[in-house]
Amino acid sequence: MSESEPAEPAADSDPLEVAVEPAPETAPPPAAPAASVLRHRWPARVTHWANALLLLGMIGSGLQIYGAFPRFGLRGAPPLGPNPFDGYRFPVAVRLGGWLAGGLDWHFALAWPFVVTGLFYLGFLIVSGEWKSLLFRPSDLPKAWAMQLYYLRLKKEHPPQGKHNALQKAAYSFIFVLGVLSTATGFAIYKPVQLAWLTALFGGYERARYWHFLAVWLFVGFTLLHVVLVFVVDPASLRAMITGCYRGRFPSHD
Amino acid sequence: MTEDLKIGRLSRRDLLRLGLAGGAASLLSACGWKGGKLGRSAFAAAADLNDWVGERLWLSSSRLAPTYELAERTPEGSFPAYFRSRTVPVLADPAAWALEIGGLVARPMRLTLDQIQALPLITYTVKHHCVEGWTAIGTWTGVPLSAVADLVEPLPAARFLRLDSFDVGYSNGFDLASAMHPQTILAYAYNDRPLTPQHGAPLRLYCPIKLGYKMTKYLTRIDWTAERHGGYWEDRGYPWFGGI
Numbered sequence: 478m479s480e481s482e483p484a485e486p487a488a489d490s491d492p493l494e495v496a497v498e499p500a501p502e503t504a505p506p507p508a509a510p511a512a513s514v515l516r517h518r519w520p521a522r523v524t525h526w527a528n529a530l531l532l533l534g535m536i537g538s539g540l541q542i543y544g545a546f547p548r549f550g551l552r553g554a555p556p557l558g559p560n561p562f563d564g565y566r567f568p569v570a571v572r573l574g575g576w577l578a579g580g581l582d583w584h585f586a587l588a589w590p591f592v593v594t595g596l597f598y599l600g601f602l603i604v605s606g607e608w609k610s611l612l613f614r615p616s617d618l619p620k621a622w623a624m625q626l627y628y629l630r631l632k633k634e635h636p637p638q639g640k641h642n643a644l645q646k647a648a649y650s651f652i653f654v655l656g657v658l659s660t661a662t663g664f665a666i667y668k669p670v671q672l673a674w675l676t677a678l679f680g681g682y683e684r685a686r687y688w689h690f691l692a693v694w695l696f697v698g699f700t701l702l703h704v705v706l707v708f709v710v711d712p713a714s715l716r717a718m719i720t721g722c723y724r725g726r727f728p729s730h731d
Numbered sequence: 732m733t734e735d736l737k738i739g740r741l742s743r744r745d746l747l748r749l750g751l752a753g754g755a756a757s758l759l760s761a762c763g764w765k766g767g768k769l770g771r772s773a774f775a776a777a778a779d780l781n782d783w784v785g786e787r788l789w790l791s792s793s794r795l796a797p798t799y800e801l802a803e804r805t806p807e808g809s810f811p812a813y814f815r816s817r818t819v820p821v822l823a824d825p826a827a828w829a830l831e832i833g834g835l836v837a838r839p840m841r842l843t844l845d846q847i848q849a850l851p852l853i854t855y856t857v858k859h860h861c862v863e864g865w866t867a868i869g870t871w872t873g874v875p876l877s878a879v880a881d882l883v884e885p886l887p888a889a890r891f892l893r894l895d896s897f898d899v900g901y902s903n904g905f906d907l908a909s910a911m912h913p914q915t916i917l918a919y920a921y922n923d924r925p926l927t928p929q930h931g932a933p934l935r936l937y938c939p940i941k942l943g944y945k946m947t948k949y950l951t952r953i954d955w956t957a958e959r960h961g962g963y964w965e966d967r968g969y970p971w972f973g974g975i
Contacts, residue, residue, distance in 0.1 A: 552809045
């Protein structure tokens, strides 16, 4: 259709190159019109909030369980590794279950939904192709560095990005791997005889328990940073994760 | 500049919302909320599911618990031992003690310690896993429970075991597959010496594929049963299966 009414004589014979105006790469964020777009589909949103609640419950009950033996290493052996919480009982406000058996009840009851949610999310990422905008690749390293410089205010311009910037990709890839590792270390200390190979993979029961506990603090650190960055960098993304609609300054597709 | 201002305005309102939500959640857990009646039955269902998965999917009747070198044993003073009685349970007359074996078996019997020690023994150095999360390595010697089963000949209707003790009402229910596991023994020695009262003298169950609270100490009776018996900690909310 457009070929029938050329407004001006094309310099090149290829119609595609005429149609595509080179986008100005210098300053897209402030000028972006606030049109609402679908940023997160329902499987991403449902698994996100389900995971937030499940993790809260898993960590609360986990800290309850930890209190029954707040140390690492075999009885009578020196501590396995550095642990700022050696011998510490967490305050009741962050514990879930009331006593060891209650904590175990919560932990084992929430573990299956946690695994199912993770598998469902993974399936969604694969089927929808969303993994492509989330997976951190080696080629993202220089972009992540540029992003870090921007956050440290050593660089003025916001580096160009797709749906997620390279640091986000790193964080969201990392957190998925952490979910897998916390599940694997969990099974390793749940069935150290029947799954002895898995327990051995993490260096034995005591070490697997140590890694399982370390995962808690990585989850907590991630969540704190994640929530702070939502409000500081892109508050519109909170609505996008609830309703799916996004009216913010970043592109919603790669 | 204007954009920064906008972000600042949004963040205060949203941070307030976040604070309210977080406060409500921590209040719920601080009050020891256990999920209500519906939550408790959901727990029971989840616990039953985990017992079933533990028994039917995880448990291998032949896979052995890893064994350790003697040099790896936990110093005896560091190996915890516990009981429910106010003081260490000891027999008034050790010579009068005998293990009663009955329930759904063809040949109920009463075995003295001498008779038990005359049976073929096994010994192994394994890791003890407590439900609390601690572990300790020790050597245990005794008679495989499966060898005792051969003597008493359980009936086909027997699907569980019940183990009783003279430690104020301490008992355990046990699944048949774990009871017949080659490493499940009636132990009378710890670290190459007769059991001390702290470790369950004169006879205790040892089973390295279970958590410690499943291993009945101070044994008095073993019954093969058709019904699933709970147990001291199991009746108070700890997992029934307790397999690792």
